[in-house]
Amino acid sequence: MLPVFLSSGLFLGWSLGANDAANVFGAAVGSRMVRFRTAAIISSLCVIVGAVYSGAGTAHTLGKLGAVNALAGAFMVAFSAAITVYMLVKAGCLVSTSQAIVGAVVGWNFFSGSATDPTVLSKIMLTWVACPALAAVFSILLYKCIAGIIKAAQLHIFTLDGMTRWGLILAGAFGSYALGANNMANVMGVFIPVANLQPIQLFPGVVLSATQQLFFLGGLAVSVGIFTYSHRTMMLVGDGIVKLSPVASFVVVMANSLVLFMLSSQGLSDFSVSLGLPAIPLVPVSSSQATIGAIVGIGLLKGGRSIRWRSLSNIAFGWILTPLMAATICFVCLFFLQNVFQQTTFKPVSYELTSSAWDKITEEDGITQETLTQIDDLWLERFPNAAAFRKALVARLGEQPEAIRKIMFYSRRDSLRLSPKIIGRLDTKKLSEAELAVLNELSGQVFVHSWRLKEVLGEMSPLWRYSSTDEEHNKRLDAKFKYLDSKLHSQDADGS
Secondary structure, three states, X not given: OHHHHHHHHHHHHHHHHHHHHOHHHXXXXXXXXXXXXXXXXXXXXXXXHHHHHHOHHHHHHHHHHOOOOOHXXXXXXXXXXXXXXXXXXXXXXXXXXXXXXXXXXXXXXXXXXXXXXXXXXXXXXXXXXXXXXXXXXXXXXXXXXXXXXXXXXXXXXXXXXHHHHHHHHHHHHHHHHHHHHXXXXXXXXXXXXXXXXXXXXXXXXXXXXXXXXXXXXXXXXXXXXXXXXXHHHHHHHHHOOOXXXXXXXHHHHHHHHHHHHHOOOHXXXXXXXXXXXXXXXXXXXXXXXXXXXHHHHHHXXXXXXXXXXXXXXXXXXXXXXXXHHHHHHHHHXXXXXXXXXXXXXXXXXXXXXXXXXXXXXXXXXXXXXXXXXXXXHHEOOEXXXXXXXXXXXXXXXXXXXXXXXXXXHXXXXXXXXXXXXXXXXXXXXXXXXXXXXXXXXXXXXXXXXXXXXXXXXXXHOHHHOOOOOOHHHHHHHHHHHHHHHHHHHHHHHHXX
């Protein structure tokens, strides 16, 4: 059934190509500086490369918003986002795939009883405002710098024309790479926890992980969408809001590319932290919003009189409608998928303040004795889902998002069983023989909480223990725990 369920992700990828992926070349095609076929070929190739090699960063943020834990549920989340984008594109709206997938995930959260983290949701929604604003700022600064350079250099018009054309091509290639890196989480991110694909070795030294395989398929779907349906969107972006000169078109493409790259680069985020600055949020954002913001920035720089405000208001309306429509479609379709077609759209996750969870909560910074007293009546009461538990916590603690997040983390019941069969199936390329030997010592044991398994493994061996100085070791250990967690959670599905 995996290919059937993945079809909705491929449909969403096609929708992304039809609507968002073309935006990195929309200004270039709209100004007639680059032919559509040339733009489509370059964009398709660069999207795939960006998705495969840099697409995993933003998937983590989307996973925090809602951890879709059943394959049928992931299918419907992707399908709801895709059908929303398709319907609005057919209606002539320029929509955001990022907003569609976020709305669909929130719809799944409501249906499954999962809690939507308001901190994560607000961070994502903030980028919907910051993305076009940042692109507008970039476009204004770039336009002033480039205009100054051109004036000082006194280039011949034919020389300037040729340089601009190549600049548009290179900026579009960079933007397409950034788009694949930033937006592929929208297309295939919900399938990462549930697809359970095995790594594929293409040739010695080159291995495609399960995530990279999903993102490669998504990149192919985006490419098909670019070739089959993106020309109309390119012309709307490039010619429907402000008439752009070739140089202004280059500025728009470059501003869009910089915003997408900045919000998807793990290396850039780490560099920001090393300078003592806040980490740059790795959030999937809309290339449509970035492009529109950049175009409006150029229009404002020229006085704003040339901006077609009616077209802009129609686009803004589409951005508001998209997440609401996707959430509604997802909720209704999940009901039919589960009750009519008898598909498992989510696996219930219960919450309980067990004795071990209580002990960990009391050790946490920010959890006061007053907080513990307020939730004392919840001791050993089991809640059927995150939404019910969160409601009970909010009723007692009010709006204390950090304390509630910690309490929910330690109270989640995972019931991980380390059976000899599942340990024997673990990939020796992901876990060393020594690491597997430690796991074998725990064979037959059941851990109510996944964090408790991590603690016990760390107590048993330094191989499973986090380091206070070695960040690379910690990153590798995070990947190993993520792999182990996915295999232990999948054993119920395959009957192990």
